[in-house]
Amino acid sequence: MTGWTTAELTAIDHSDELELQSERADGTLRDPVTMWVVRDGDDLYVRPVKGRGxxxxxxxxxxxxxxxxxxVDKDVTFVDADTEPELNDALDTAYRTKYRAYADNIVGSVVNAQARGATLKLVPR
Structure with missing residues (x-):
């Protein structure tokens, strides 16, 4: 598996939003969804506001x-990353830091148990 390049990590980390398209069973892409993305080291993560829905x-x-x-446009694999408490704490901090210009209740939509329980790591392929 190929990792993110430093340039890709930096570009995505400095961008407020990420467009995500998941693959259907037939391999076609669903419509894009706009979301927030955070970086932890050489990895990128997303969380759904509504948990597993x-x-x-x-x-x-x-x-x-x-x-x-x-x-940056990249094909990825979605890897569950919700089982590591230390990682979730670090991601909470990353979300609060990166999106500090937004109201607490907005940031709180991705910094809660429901969102944490559906954290996905984006692994380039």
């Missing part, structure tokens, strides 16, 4: 998709 269910079909952010 909505677009998150689409990632369960093939665990594959495409993301676009900061001029």
């Amino acid at each position: 909505g677009w998150y269910r689409g990632t369960r079909t093939r665990h594959r998709g495409r993301v676009s952010s900061g001029g």
Whole structure:
């Protein structure tokens, strides 16, 4: 598996939003969903505002998709990352720091137990 390049990580990290498209069973891409993305070291993560509903269910079909952010377009694998308490604490801090210009209740939509329980790591392929 190929990792993110430093340039890709930097571009996505400096972008506020990411467009995510998950693959359907037939391999076609669903419509893009706009979301926030955070970085932890050399990894990128997303969380659904509504937990395991909505677009998150689409990632369960093939665990594959495409993301676009900061001029980077990349095919990815979606990997569950909700079982590591230390990681979730670090991601909470990353979300609060990166999106501090937004109201607490908005940031709180991705910094709660429901969102934490559906954290996905974006692994380039």
